[in-house]
Amino acid sequence: MTCKNCNSEVNLNYCPQCGSPAKLHRIDGHYILHEIEHLLHFERGFLYTIKELFLRPGQSIKHFIDDDRNRLVKPIVFVIVCALINTFVTKIFDIEVGFIHIDTKLTAMGAIFNWLENHYGYANLFYGIFMAGYAKFLFKKYKYNFFEILVLMCYVLGMQMLIITLFLAIAFATKIELMPFALILMMIYNVWSISQFFDKTKVMNYLKALISHLAGFITANVLLGLVGIIIEEIKRH
Template identity: 30%
Template sequence: MINEESLSENLKSDIKCLNCESEVSGKYCSNCGQQSDVTRYSLRYIVKHDISHGIFHINHGLPYTLKELSRRPGHAIAEFLEGQRKKHFHFFTFIIIAVLTNKVIGILGSFNYDDFNSIYNNDTVAKVDVFIKENTKIITLGVIPLQAAVSFLIFRKSKLNYSEHLIISSYIAGALLFIDLLYPLGFLVIHSKAETGLLTIVVEVLKIAYSIWVFNQFFSKMGTYSKGSTLVRSILSTLLILFLTYTIFLLIVNSSYM
C-alpha cells in the first residue's frame, strides 16, 4: 500500500528520488528530471495538477501550444525539435486532443455533411468532399505519414530525418483539425447553398494557407534554402499533399460505388 507519510518523509530527507533512486537536491532530480515534490495521487491532485497544469496552464499547456501554432507555428515546431519540449504540448497528445475535440463538437452539432452535395456540379467531387469531411479524424491521422514523406523529399537538403518530418506533419494536422471546427460553428448561422459554398472556400483556403505558412516559416528558420526557394517548396509540398489526398480518396469513393 502507498504510504503518503513515507512520501513526505522521503522528500524531507532529500536523500533519494522516488523514480530513479538518485540523490536529490532541490525541486528536481538531476538524473531523471522528476519533481521532488511528489504527492500521492488523489482526485483533487489529478484535477489540480495533471489536468490543470498539463492541459490548461497558459505557459506550457494546450493553450500555449495553440497560441504559438496560431502566431508563429514554424518557430514553435522548430523549438520543439531543437529540444525546448517542456513548454510545448507533445505532438502525439496534441493530435489526440484535436481529434477528440473535433469529434465531440461534431456530435454536439449533429450537422449533416450531405448539405455539401448541393454546392457541387460534379457528383463524384461532391462524394469525395463529403467522404473526407465525414471521416476527417481518421483521414488526418492517415495522411500524416504521407505528408511527412512529401516534405521529406521536397526539403531533403534540410537534413531532417523522416521522424522529424512526422512531428512537423503531426502539429500541422492537429492545427488543421482545430481549423475544421469552423464548419460546425459556421453551420450554426448559415442556411443557404451560397453560404455553405462560401464557408467551404474560406475554410479550405485557410487550411492551405496555414500549411504553406508553417512550412515556409519552419524551413526559412533553418536557412537551408533561399527565401524564394523555401516559399516555392512550401507551396509545392502543400499542393502535392492535397492532390495526392484527393486522388487517393477519389479512387476509394469510386471503388465503393462500383
C-alpha cells in the same frame, strides 16, 4: 530510498539520474484538476500552443524541435486533442465536413472514404505521414529528418482542424456557406507554416510547401482508393 524507475539511490525529492519524483502523489480530485490546469495553462499548455502556432508557427515548432520540448503541448497529444474537438463539434451539431464524398456506401471504396469524411480529425494523422514524406524529399537539404518533419505536420494539421472546426461552427450558427473560405485560409496557413519552418525568405519554399501538402493529400487518397478496388476484386473472386 531507491528510484522505482532506474533503481538509483534517491536522497532528495527527485532522482538525480532520471529526474523521476521520489514519491508519487495519489490520483485524486486535486490531481485531476492539476492535470487539466496544466493542459489548459496559457503559459505552456494547450492555449499557449494555439497562440504560438497562430502567431509564429514555423519558429515555434522549430524552437520545440531544436531547443525546448516543454513549452508546447506534445505534437501527438496536440493533434489528438484537436481531433477530439473537431469530432465533438461536428457530432454535437450534426455537421458534415464533406471534403471527400463517395455517393455509394455499398462498395469498399465508398466505405473507406465515408469513414474519412466522418472521422476527418483522425484521418489527418494518416494524411500527415504522406505530407511529411513529400516535405522530407522537397526540403532534403535541410537538417530535419522524417520524424521531425512529421512533428511539424502534426502541429500544422492540428491547427488546420481547429480552423475547420471554427468555420463549421460559424456556418452552422449563421447558416452561411463558409467552407470555401475555410479551405483557402487552411491552405494559406499550411503553406505559410511549413515555409516559415524551413526558410520563409525563399520564395521557392512556399511552392514546395504547397506541393508537399497537395501531393501528400492526393497520394493518400489514391492509395486508399486502390485499397478499396483491391478489396472489391477479392470479394468478387
